[in-house]
Amino acid sequence: MTPQHHKDRVIIIGGGIQGCAAAYFLAKRGQTVTLLEKDNIARHASGVNAGGVRRLGRDLAEIPLSLAAMDIWNHLSDEIGDAAMAFHPSFYVKVAIDEPGHIAGMARAEALQQAGFQHEVWLDETEIRKRIPCLARNISAKNMAGGEISGGLVVEGDGWAIPWRIVRGFADAAVRNGATITEHCHVESLKRQNNMWQIHTNAGDFEADIVVNCAGAWAADLARQSGEPDLPLTAYAPMLAVTERRPQILNAVMGILGHTLSLKQLDTGQFVIGGGVRADADIHQNEAGLSIPELATSMYRAAQLFPDIAHAKIIRCWSGIEGYMPDNLPVIGRGNQDGLVHGFGFSAHGFQLGPAVGEALADLVMGQQPRTSLAAFSPQRFSA
Template sequence: MKRSSKADVVIIGGGIQGCATAWQLAQRGVSVAVLEKDTVSRHASGVNAGGVRLLGRHLAEVPLSIAAMKRWHTLDNDLSGDTGFRARSLINIAADEQDLDTLNKRQQLMHSQGYFHEQLIDVKELRERLPHVADHCVGGVLSLQDGYAIPYQATLSFKRAAQLAGATFYEGQEVKAIRKLGNDWLVSTHNSEFEAPKILNCAGAWADLISVMIGDNVPMSYSAPMLGITARMPHFATPVVGAVSRPLSFKQFENGTVLLGGGAKGFADRANNRTRLDYSLMAAGARNAIEFFPIMKTASINRMWSGLEAYMPDNLPVLGPSARSENAWHAFAFSAHGFQLAPIVGEIMADLITTGGCQFDLEPFRVNRYERKVL
């Protein structure tokens, strides 16, 4: 006999988006069951680079990202938690004239849309803010509100706040089937059934499988972006650092360790919950880091890893209602930049689920945006 439970909303996926939405819904008095196939924050939400970044966002995402950033600055208080958020600013470095050109064009575009949060900085300011930057760098772009948080802590903070507000979490519950029972959804796992009028798909790298169960086909792919962390180093960089045209990204934490990212991808073994790293690409990332920051020559890598992350072909998430089924919604495929958006995604999904609408234009994030029009 399967154990059976009822809720107003079943959320599939205990990552940061599922937890953030659970928190929002629970605060509004909605009963929520979150189903997680492993443990909460086990995958991308717990092992990502923790970038809280507004800088360089796709135009479609900028309004969401601005709203999310505002919330990050009060989030620990709102959650009564510790997300580890630090507003340290973010600088993308220009290595040559071509990079400066790219930045100028971006600046014009942003200003034309009425966005002024990205500031161009000259070489002098670059060196003031990053004294250890290599001599050949010529300038950059700065976003003062940006920073980082500690992903595992942040996701668990959302989870705990959601629990306190009344949401229930079920770990080790991999969804095997979803079907309709009258007007309700019936979600089955190996040993349990969950019945709810409404469901939300936040299943990350497994979201395409859940989508299909709901009736939506998406050209989602998944991959394994790689990260590495060094042993403690003397403090040398306060801002989070990226590069305009090179796969470089790092941040130095308060304990002196330096997290190296840059988006290089390893090999994803989704069926087995495993990833394999591509060390030759990590080596290229290491060369970049040294080239931009010669002090990194003295760094020692302590651990390298990657998590399973979902991508859409346009690197924009799927956010919004199912195209095929009533009372079903999606929030997935954040394409390696969803961490910062979580506070606003939670609000958006809760708005959609409880009121049917939200204040943002979600057209670019439609689940069926790749569907071929029938002539």
């Protein structure tokens, strides 16, 4: 069989949220774009994450991008149609259960005010309890140093989404606007020749003016192969658990200041529990590990906030392969070589950013000014 040979202006590698959102924004602006995905759309981190649409607690450098993303989330049906119904805005709260958490929360609220950001506010205990009446009174147990809830940081309008539906929504919207998406297409080599990228895959050869590297935890391998300097990307497997259905008691997404926890209750009544707990990942075998003892620490914390959770059966645990950078900030920017743009390394908090990252990657491809500065995310920051 003669290998297929395709020619495009832009090839995106990776069908996670970043790649699909970039494909959508490029296609919407009339670019000829093909996305190549080695497995299925949303097969990895983007489809199996906790779906937290969270501005709360972002690194200061990431806040403008996160706010830009929220603008898109708030009008998502204009971009991806009915799939946007998979986003459930509510509010996000991180409560203080001990003195270090209280001090850190107050300091954070103050620092953000001083930096001119209004979205994170400190609410006292009475306000928090008014909004979440089922919250436990006395929090002191295994794995918890605390006692009483003394208040918390809140962001109105943050919430959660069913992640794979959102990613699929961007992919479908990209196709409606003229993009081509090819699944089960593994990019095996990538080289720049005669001012074009030559892309060799298991499903034929491709040629493009510009390559956008949205290959998640696999992205540094691709970058290296294309001749870029080494980028310090490490793969891990953040973990989650989901319970059986329980009566509705939680209308927010919750965390604890100074302790790792992410907790939400879906509209089915099920609790999704995780946040910050991770196992090993093997990118070559496509394998994400699971450590039940580690994950149990999140379950204990969740059950201390809401004693009912202690009675809820865990029905499934899982993890996904995610790429982390040493400074926990993503890599978003032009590579050293002509026609190469990177968008990866989201360090377990890239889902909420996705819509704005897709838009920014489209800007970079088209030589336009992104709506927020990407300086903190420069791929070159590690070689300086």
